[in-house]
Structure formats: C-alpha cells, structure tokens
Amino acid sequence: MPLKRTPLFVYQKIIIVFFVLMIPAYAIHIGINYMGFSFVKKQILSSHLANANFYAVQLESSIDFIRGRQLEFLNDSDLQKLGFMSDSLDKFQEIMLVKSIGEKLATIQNASPYVINSGVYIKSYGKTISTRGGVKNLPNDEWSSVKSRMESGMNKAVYYSKDTIIFVKSSNNDNFVSYLELSVSRFQQTLQQLVQGGSGAGVAIIDEPLRTPVIFDEADARIIGTMIEQLPDNKIGEVHEYLQVRANDETYLILVTALHSYGWKLLTYVTEEQITGPLKKFNTWFFVLFIVSFIVIFLFSFSVNRMIHKPLYKLIQSFRKTELDHLHMSAPPQRDNEFDYIYRSFDNMMKKLNVSVRQNYEQKMALQQSELKQLQSQINPHFLYNGFYNIYRFCKSGDQETAATLAQRLASYYHFITRSGSDEVALRMEYQNALDYCEIQRIRFSNRIELQYDKLPPHLHPIQIPRLILQPVIENAFEHAFEHSSKGGVLHVRVVEENSRIVFRIEDDGAHLTDEQIRLLEERLKMTTGVSEKTGILNVNGRIRLKYGEESGVAVSRSPLGGLRVDVIILVQGGWKNV
Known part of the structure; x- marks a missing residue:
C-alpha cells in the first residue's frame, strides 16, 4: 500500500521558498561583490593616475616657464651692457644697471614658489648678483658652491643637492652664468598633495639617466631605492603604466609618469593593501551576513509557526465548526494580536454595518475632492519658459529694473500656484495672482x-474660492487674442456683484475669433460630460460647476470691444455670508 504524502503547512512552504530564494540571491551577491571589488579598485587606481598626470603636466609647465625666464634674462640688454661696458660706466650708471638686474632676478624668483634664489655670475664684472646675497665680489661662497657643481665633470643644466635643485645656463663663453636654486622641501610639500593616504603611500621624482631619486621623503629612501632597483630599464622610461614591486615585505603599485624636458620621472606608489584593504572588509562582512541570515531564517521559522500557524489553525477549526451551524462558535482569544481581532470582528460584523454605510458616504466625498484636485493639477503655466527668456533678454539689454520686476512677479505667481495646503484660497489672493499674471504677460508683450x-x-x-479659476481665462485671452498680433491690445478685468452671485468679466479686443467659434465654445461649455481639457476655459467651467452647482460656471459671448467676453460666474445659495 503506497504511503500517503502528508501535505505541507503554509509556514513550511514559506520557509522552503525562503531557502530557495536565498541561494541565487547569495550567488548573485558574491558575483556583484567581486565585480564591485574589481571596479572600485580600478577607479581608485585611475584616480591616482589622473592626479599624477595632472601634476606632471603642471610641474613641467611651471619649470618650463622658469627656464624660459632664465633664458630671456641672459639676453637682457642691461645685463649685456653691464658685462661688456662695466669698465667705462660711471658710478651712477653702474648702480642703476645693478638695480635693474636685481629687480629682474627678483621677478624670476617671484614667478614660482619653488625658486628660493635667483642669481647671475658676470665674469667680466668680477661679481655675482643674486636675490639672496645681493651684489658680491668674487670669490664668494654662493658662486663657489655653484661652480663646484659645474666642475664635477658632468656638463649638465641641472645639479642636485640634499636641499636644492640648481638650474644653470651660461652664455658668451661663460661670461654670463645664470643660476636658479629650487627648494626641494617645497617640491615635497606639493608632492604630498598627490597622496593623502598616510603611511604606505608616497611620491618621488627620480633622474632617469642617473636612476637616482631627486625629490623624495627621507623616511621612504630605502623603499624608493628598492623600487628603482626592481624597475627594469625598459619600464622606467614608459609613461602612464602601473607596475608591481616588492619592498619591505609589501607589494607596491607604482605609477611612472614622464617629465620629458628634464629626464625626470614621477613615481607615485601605494601599497596594494591600502587600495584593497578597505574593500576586503566587505568580504568579511558578507560572510558574517551569511551566517547571520541563517540564524534569522531559523528564528523566522520558529516565529512563523508560533505567531501564524498555530493561531491560523485554531481559526480554521472555528470555521469548520460554523459549517455545522455553530454560528456563535469562536476561538477564545489568548493574546491581543491580529487573530484575536479577526475573532472579535466576526462577532461584531453586524454592529458595524452602519459604520460601513457612513464610510461609503465619506469615500464618495473623498472621490469628489479627488476629482477637484485632478482638475486643479491640470493647470500648467507653460509660459514659464517665455518668462525665463524675457528675464535673460532684459538682463542682456541692461534693463535691470524690468528684469527685477518680472522676476518678482514670476516668483509671486509660482509661489501661489505651487503652494501646498487647502484646495481653496481667499478671493483676494486669487485675484492678485491673476493681476500678477497680467503684468508678467504685459512685460512679455513689451507693454503694448x-x-x-x-x-x-x-x-x-x-471669501474662499477654488484656486486658479481666473488665471487660465486670462491666459486664454493672451494666447488667442494677442499672441499672433503685432498691434497693441486692450484687456478688461471687471468684478460685478449681483445678489448671491459674483461675476468676473474678462474682455479683450482680439479680432481672430469668429462668431461660429464662439458658438461652438458655448455649446462645449454647456456639456457636463465627455469634455476633457488640460488647461483653459473648459477646465475652469468644470471645476466651478463641481464646487457650486450647474448654475455657476463660465459663459462666453462677443465683447463690445470686438473680441471675446468671458464671464466667470459663482452662485452661492443664501448669499456670500454663508460661504
């Protein structure tokens, strides 16, 4: 005899579905985590690359500028005159030439924050002039220090020391030698802006031909030396490439960027752990989440059985007893929860019938209010774009007063139509908003x-009335009566009180509307259903009728001015005192 399979309860099915859904979710999460890890790592490295390239370009441009000023200085007429005619100059001329040269040296020094001394050696004059030492006879310590580097046996334009970098340029068979001293410490301060990651990250500048660090952090001297040793000859000359080297038991990612003009290379280095370390924490948290989720599933299963399955089983038993005509049977409540509420609700169902009728009536009123809000939401002041353009045009033409007036009117107008709160406003505010709209349009139409x-x-x-019942009618007048006319125009806005009703009469002198078109518009206004419109007269008509009844609304006719007359009629039973 085949075994009868026991059907699963609802809570058991929920738990199985939970497990089935969790497995692909975890698989997707692992894949996304790996992809995110790779993507973030790539983005961080790309950011370092962009910063290094930017700084290399800026540094090279700055040094090129300094060198350019140095070359221009060697061809300076005052320098040439002092060098070749020093013996024939009187004391005043000599002083003036020395002063002029000193000022130009100061200009070169002030051209860059890296330059700490700018000087020139004049062989025929027998002196040096510099921003640091002033005018000194030969020999002196400053020139001796520069000369000793020049006589080191290497014919170069750049010389290095622990604290300075010296750019040297000579002319006229070494009769003139210009030298610039650049501060290594100031370079280091700028370089540190590239790496703000603290320990494990740094930046240095090396001389490629000498394979020697020029500007670097003394604390990282050993690491930089190891990096240079491990960089192959064919790699140190390449630009825009990340390399991996081992130093001090750490794996470093190195970016080599070339400064072509001086044989320098910019080395940006950071430990791989500093890049990937924070990202690896996500893996740890993922496994913690994995374990916690299984604990949550177990607790969830236990709570579903206790809070849902058991009370639901009791409720089913009660329904089965009602099938046997035990209509007053109900499970005794044991705790205050949703199931107890169901038990009590079953017994009180008839008592709440009157409440349901009242709720139905409230729903009908809420529906009517919803329809009113839907009609109000259809008002779309599309002339916003024209308003912004006119402000721009007035600003460009220098008419700041008109631009300010238009901006203020637009601000007041949009503050009114976008304000939240009640669907009704005071008549004073509605009327003022309509006048604001008129002034905005008059400015747009050049006050014609x-x-x-x-x-x-x-x-x-x-008096409280629905919002935005006047502005759409006035908008209709501007759009159809004045939009396509280059002449002037007339617009009247009247307020007429007649016992229990008030009439807002808007008239224009437009000549584009025919009698047939007015007749068709009258017929559409008389229709109470089947008429839809996003903005304009029909919208206002529908809203007013919804609020005040069929005797209120909008009426149109030919205006004595020659255009269209629109009467916005609001009739209130009992007079305005009851509104």
Whole structure:
C-alpha cells in the first residue's frame, strides 16, 4: 500500500521558498561583490593616475616657464651692457644697471614658489648678483658652491643637492652664468598633495639617466631605492603604466609618469593593501551576513509557526465548526494580536454595518475632492519658459529694473500656484495672482497691452474660492487674442456683484475669433460630460460647476470691444455670508 504524502503547512512552504530564494540571491551577491571589488579598485587606481598626470603636466609647465625666464634674462640688454661696458660706466650708471638686474632676478624668483634664489655670475664684472646675497665680489661662497657643481665633470643644466635643485645656463663663453636654486622641501610639500593616504603611500621624482631619486621623503629612501632597483630599464622610461614591486615585505603599485624636458620621472606608489584593504572588509562582512541570515531564517521559522500557524489553525477549526451551524462558535482569544481581532470582528460584523454605510458616504466625498484636485493639477503655466527668456533678454539689454520686476512677479505667481495646503484660497489672493499674471504677460508683450481692471471690494477679500479659476481665462485671452498680433491690445478685468452671485468679466479686443467659434465654445461649455481639457476655459467651467452647482460656471459671448467676453460666474445659495 503506497504511503500517503502528508501535505505541507503554509509556514513550511514559506520557509522552503525562503531557502530557495536565498541561494541565487547569495550567488548573485558574491558575483556583484567581486565585480564591485574589481571596479572600485580600478577607479581608485585611475584616480591616482589622473592626479599624477595632472601634476606632471603642471610641474613641467611651471619649470618650463622658469627656464624660459632664465633664458630671456641672459639676453637682457642691461645685463649685456653691464658685462661688456662695466669698465667705462660711471658710478651712477653702474648702480642703476645693478638695480635693474636685481629687480629682474627678483621677478624670476617671484614667478614660482619653488625658486628660493635667483642669481647671475658676470665674469667680466668680477661679481655675482643674486636675490639672496645681493651684489658680491668674487670669490664668494654662493658662486663657489655653484661652480663646484659645474666642475664635477658632468656638463649638465641641472645639479642636485640634499636641499636644492640648481638650474644653470651660461652664455658668451661663460661670461654670463645664470643660476636658479629650487627648494626641494617645497617640491615635497606639493608632492604630498598627490597622496593623502598616510603611511604606505608616497611620491618621488627620480633622474632617469642617473636612476637616482631627486625629490623624495627621507623616511621612504630605502623603499624608493628598492623600487628603482626592481624597475627594469625598459619600464622606467614608459609613461602612464602601473607596475608591481616588492619592498619591505609589501607589494607596491607604482605609477611612472614622464617629465620629458628634464629626464625626470614621477613615481607615485601605494601599497596594494591600502587600495584593497578597505574593500576586503566587505568580504568579511558578507560572510558574517551569511551566517547571520541563517540564524534569522531559523528564528523566522520558529516565529512563523508560533505567531501564524498555530493561531491560523485554531481559526480554521472555528470555521469548520460554523459549517455545522455553530454560528456563535469562536476561538477564545489568548493574546491581543491580529487573530484575536479577526475573532472579535466576526462577532461584531453586524454592529458595524452602519459604520460601513457612513464610510461609503465619506469615500464618495473623498472621490469628489479627488476629482477637484485632478482638475486643479491640470493647470500648467507653460509660459514659464517665455518668462525665463524675457528675464535673460532684459538682463542682456541692461534693463535691470524690468528684469527685477518680472522676476518678482514670476516668483509671486509660482509661489501661489505651487503652494501646498487647502484646495481653496481667499478671493483676494486669487485675484492678485491673476493681476500678477497680467503684468508678467504685459512685460512679455513689451507693454503694448493696455490693462484695465476693477479693484476688489474689501468685503470680498476673505471669501474662499477654488484656486486658479481666473488665471487660465486670462491666459486664454493672451494666447488667442494677442499672441499672433503685432498691434497693441486692450484687456478688461471687471468684478460685478449681483445678489448671491459674483461675476468676473474678462474682455479683450482680439479680432481672430469668429462668431461660429464662439458658438461652438458655448455649446462645449454647456456639456457636463465627455469634455476633457488640460488647461483653459473648459477646465475652469468644470471645476466651478463641481464646487457650486450647474448654475455657476463660465459663459462666453462677443465683447463690445470686438473680441471675446468671458464671464466667470459663482452662485452661492443664501448669499456670500454663508460661504
């Protein structure tokens, strides 16, 4: 006899589905974690690369500029005159030439923060002139230090010491020798901006032909020496490439960037652990999360059985008893939770019938309010773009007062239409917003539209009406009566009180609307269904009727001015005092 398979309970199925979903989720997470690890590492290295390249270009440009000024100085007329005519100059001329040369040397020094001394040796004059020592007869310590480096047996333009880098340039068979001293410490301060990672990261400049560090941190001297030894000859000359070397039991990632003009290489180095160490923490947290998730699954299974399965089983048993006509049967509540609420709700269902009727009525009212909000949300002040363009045009033409006025009007207008809160506003605010819109459009139409409007009676100011029922009508007048006309125009905005109703009358003198078009518009306004419009007169008509009834709304006719007359009618039973 085949064994009967026991059906699984709902909570057991939930737990199985949970496990099935977790397995691919973990697999995807591992893949994403690995891809993210590689991507972030690449982005960090790319950032280092971009910074190094940028600094190399800036440094090379700065040194080229200094060298250019040095070459220009050797051809200076005052320097040449002092060198070749020093014996024939009187004392005043000599002093003036020395002063001029000193000022030009100071200009070269001030041209770069790296230069700490700028000097020149004049053989025929028998003196040196520098920003540090001034004018000194030969021999002197400053020139002796420069000369000793020049006589080291290497014909170069750059010489190194522990604290300075000296650029030397001579002319006229060494009659003139210009020398610039650059501070190594200032270079180091700038270089440290490339690596802000603390220990394990650094930057140095090496002389490629000599394979010697020129600018570097003394604390990393041993590491830099080991790096240079491990760099192959064919690699140290390459640019924009990361290399891996071992030094001090650490793996370093090195970027070699060339400074072509001087045979220098910029070495940016950082330990691989500093790049990947923070990222590896995510792997550790992933495995912690993996273990925690299994603990959570176990606790979840236990809680589902206790909080859902057992109470649900009791509820099912109660329903089965009701099938046997035990209509008043219910499981006794044991704790205050959702299932106890279901038990009590079953017994109180009939008592709450009246509550349900009331809720149905409230839902109907909420639906009507929702429809009103939907109609209001259709108002879209599309002239925003024209307003911004006009502000730009007035600013360009120098008409700052008009630009400021237009900006203020636009700010007031959009503050009104975008404000949150009630769907209704005081009539004073609605009327002022309509006038603001008129002024914005008049500025846009270069003030060729004549506006005449009534002042709103003070007793009507606090009356609450739906928002944005006047501006769309005025917008319609500007769009259809004045938009396509190069002539001037007239717009009237009137306020008429008639017992229990108030009429806002907007009239224009546009000549583009025919009698047939006005008749068709009247027919559409009389329709209560099947009419949809995003903005304009029909929208306002629908909103007013929804709020005040069928006797209110919008009426159109031919204006005595020759254009369209639009009457916005609001009728309230019992008069305005009851609004």
